[in-house]
Amino acid sequence: MIQLTKEYVETLKKVIEEKDDKQAIAIIKDLYPADIAELYKELNLDEAIYLYLLMDGEKAADVLMELEEEERHKLLKELPTEVIARQFVDNMETDDAVDLMRELDEDTQEEILSHIEDVEQAGDIVDLLKYDEDTAGGLMGTEMIVVNENWSMPQCIDEMRKQAEEMDEIYYVYVVDDDERLKGVLPLKKMITSPSVSKIQHVMQKDPIAVRDSESIEEVGQRIEKYDLVALPVIDSIGRLIGRITIDDVMDEIREQHERDYQLASGISQDVETSDNVFEQTVARLPWLLIGMIGGITNSVILGGFEAGFASNPKMALFIPLIGGTGGNVGIQSSAIVVQGIANNSFKQNKSFTQVLKESVVSLINASIISMVVFVYNFFTLGDPVVTASVSLSLFAVVVFASIFGTLVPMTLNRFRIDPALATGPFITITNDIIGMLIYMTISTLLMKAALG
Incomplete structure (x- = not known):
């Protein structure tokens, strides 16, 4: 080298x-x-x-x-x-x-x-x-070896030689009928072990795995991965063989798609490279930064509405980062699981209720453990029962909400044909920050009023 x-x-x-x-x-x-x-x-x-x-x-x-x-x-x-x-x-x-x-x-x-x-x-x-x-x-590409099911093996081999002259790589030999409809695949082993067979339809592998020309790249990738193929024939609506897709083409497309999803999840609104100029990178990154700024201003407005509560009990302010950060992390975890399931086809739309129910149970367990740990810590270190109770209750509610919200958002986006990767980025984080602050401030205010009688 x-x-x-x-x-x-x-x-x-x-x-x-x-x-x-x-x-x-x-x-x-x-x-x-x-x-x-x-x-x-x-x-x-x-x-x-x-x-x-x-x-x-x-x-x-x-x-x-x-x-x-x-x-x-x-x-x-x-x-x-x-x-x-x-x-x-x-x-x-x-x-x-x-x-x-x-x-x-x-x-x-x-x-x-x-x-x-x-x-x-x-x-x-x-x-x-x-x-x-x-x-x-x-x-798909159109370069492939195609033979007729009614040909004999010697005739088939002669025709394959002619077609192979124009090709760089040969992955499979596809068998069609007189109407060009895909009927099977001719294994190399059969060419060697059955050199004089009268019709290759007798030795071909029938009902080959194929994909329709209208199916998505994700479906193509899933088919190739599931059946361990290096190439996949493409057929039209009536079953005619019209092309083939090779695994390297699929991997290139999936890699590019993953890069786009990663950028989308990072708050980058369009595809950019390190080599792109300053203007292109700014245009790609600025929209979500502005949305994040609006979310931050909204949080400030919410906190400003509870200024009197902070004045009477300043310790409440100590736990604002904890509430916001926990809600954001939980929401991203939940949405990432659903997005991954959609990407690898393990998530089925008709089982949405089951997924939400499972996430609800997980969120209740996580919320109970997290809120209990914080409660014990604050009970022995803080010395303020109102703040101790409000932080624990708020964390419990925020974790449950963020889990369910993080699960529902990518499901909804996927149903409306919108890239669900959007749900693993700033959108979830900003929304959970705002809702989390509203939950925290509301619970804290109610408990303070109850304590004051």
Whole structure:
């Protein structure tokens, strides 16, 4: 494995400056596409374009897809559409080509499509662009080995050889009927052990696991994980085989989705990278900060309404962080469990009541233990029975409320097709802070009035 040292990069830069094509190719020829993409971070745009135009089309296409989206945009913006079509798209599998095309505006897409030499490939790309990018149809590629169930094994093998010439990787051999409907998968073992079978329908694996083109990426990922597949056939509404999805494509999409969910849970309203400029990062982060500020002001207003209570018993103020922090933590725990269940498909919408009931029992146990511990501590250290009782009762009520609220919010968001990851972020924390303060102040006021007679 070649190390991309400072000396290595400087040598390459010098060769590029001298326009020594042969030496430049020799330097990078043993690098993997991912390594070349990493190397590009050390080059300026002109140097990167120079290297791209030297590489063979297949390697150039692989390197392009390894680049960060922002770097890819910069590069594509400087290249003619004809070069993009011939150097990159022509050498990509259809799923990668569609991913690339989605990043470009419609006019540029049309220009690139007009330069693609393979009319069939261009047609496949146009068809795939019609799908929503978050569905199986938007993620699939059309490169696959397909044979007819009525073919003999020798005929099948001959046809497979022809189809394999245009493919980089072969995952499965799919079997269809005369109407192109998916009927089975042909195992490699059967090709070896049944070389002269009259019809492959007799040896194929019937009823293969498949996914419809309209199903979501989450459902595709769950299917691949459940059945330990490396590729999954995609069928249309009447069962015709129209494409396949590979595990690496699914993992890339799920990773990006998890990154978006993590950012959403952290209060970042849109996808940002460390390389994004100050304006982009500010726009992504400011909305929830402003909402949090409004929540803080609301808390201040609530506390201001109980100013007389603090004046008569200042010890009450000592427990404001405890009430707010506990409510926020409990709410995030509860919502995180539901969000995780939704993500891995272990949570079923028709069992919502069971989940709420289970969470209620857990919250009652947690609330009892937490409030009892605080009660004992305050009883021996505080010397104020009113504050001791109000803090314990408030903690009990806040923990129960935050648990149930944290469970219901992601369920509700999921029902209305809103990303439930929103429920594990500032939304839960801010809401629980406000409700927690209202509970604490209300209970404290009532107990103080009762103590005063």
